[in-house]
Amino acid sequence: MPAPERIPSRSLTGTDPLTLLAEGELTVLGQIRGASNAALYCTVALDGEEAACVYKPVAGEQPLWDFPDGTLAGREVAAYRISEATGWDLVPPTVLRDGPYGEGMCQLWIDVLPERGENGEDGETGEDGETGEDGAPPMLALVEEGEPGEGWKAVVRAEIGEGRTALLVHADDERLRRMAVLDAVINNGDRKGGHLLPAPDGRIYGIDHGVTFNADDKLRTLLWGWAGEPLTAEAAEVVERLADRLAPGSLLVTRLAELITEAEIEALRGRVARLRETGRHPEPSGQWPSIPWPPV
Template sequence: MPAPERIPSRSLTGPELVGLLTEGELTVLGQIRGASNAVLYCTVARDGEEAPCVYKPVAGEQPLWDFPDGTLAGREVAAYEISEATGWGLVPPTVLRDGPYGEGMCQLWIDASHDDADGENDENDENDKNDADGENDADGGAGGPRLLALVEDEEPGEGWKAVARAEVGEGRTALLVHADDARLRRLAVLDAVINNGDRKGGHLLPAQDGRLYGIDHGVTFNADDKLRTLLWGWAGEPLTAEAVEVVERLGAQLAPGTPLVTRLGELITEAEIEALRGRVAGLRATGRHPEPSGEWPSIPWPPV
């Protein structure tokens, strides 16, 4: 679905975008098909400024047996709050607000390099001879490197990290890899913190300006370990110095009574907040990226 022709007339700051998303008038343009929950493509306008956005009303959410408390919308906004607390800005501006179909999540639309809303990029790079199936690649942005690929080699190759072997049809397997990219590594840390149970390739949005965003954070913050991701390439490796600093800062921000905890208390349960503190404390203690537990599939399905 193409972006609306009208966009903000000037470059808005983060707080200004949050204000626009929170208080602007929502106009529904259509529904994004293929999602299991209602996802509406909209514009939001206020005082001469307008931007494309996604609106996911709570009324359109399907119940999940393993997420009996709270809402997908609340968890999406909580993921944005934690992303902002890290200082990495990995989640597009996201707010909880009333809309044409009741309360829901409203998130800035990112004009990504992908060809469709699911993040799939069907263009094959004929110059990459190691590419086993170009349909599962994610473009890294305008002129940037790809983020995900399937390769026929046993090892990932320079600049790539191995995730797992995958069936590609006709009895063939290929190695699923992701780029050894600092943006992805930050996102892997964020996912570990928020306990993301659904980090698929289609949830990676490389923007035209070179930034990388993660979206679709409705199945996060569970009190039980639910981490399922395509970003296992750094599993067991030491956190970067930058990540260690971020995790230390998060630990302080998650102390009882802080503004961040007060805000999270409006979005997720106290048990989920306590589990969040525990995950951050675990990362601080080990200083390493987590590893798959082995108790359930570590990669979401479908992976794209």
């Protein structure tokens, strides 16, 4: 299948994005190259509205020995449900639906604002998160000498070739900090830099949540900069609400039960309970690689 030709992004004016994704006519335009599983670039149209989206059919998933239950598509939708429950809207609207290649995940396409600069010199945003016409400030950087400057959080020192090392850092950005909390909740095993999308409206979206919700601790992320630090007051309130919404028999749990296993839901409750009790961002356990590979 050829690489997709981009289509202009259109703002939805009257149709709920979830309704459009679930009920609209899905047209495959091409394949997204570089994905480890089938990922198709599509349009979805309903009642005169049209939007770009990503469709990942279950039939195109590669088996994972450490995720033997459920599907990548189901976990992607579950991640959206949790994101929606936080009120942060960190994951684009996502549904499970039938498509040209069978049941799969369908997610609203996010146009990405190119990053400005490469070293973070101008990496500041306004109070509303807007980045202006020059692009989004960098989220990740490598510092070869010294410590990260103001506005950056250290992650890990890595070899970059020819006997040289550099410190991997990420922006000390409240939007990324919310993402770090979401990843801790959903047990994200693959938070790479390429899975963070700065949008023109100032939001940062997270995508590719197929390896989440494992009952075992699998957290691997580039957002370790706040490890061990207290949660913000906002995040603590979100965790408190999540604990209530994950009570047995709740609407959220009923929806999650269609997507992930009972053991995974119980482990989800446990992670939320630990965040609630400690009031701190988790730290790497040291029992497995804490950084995904490749990191970008």
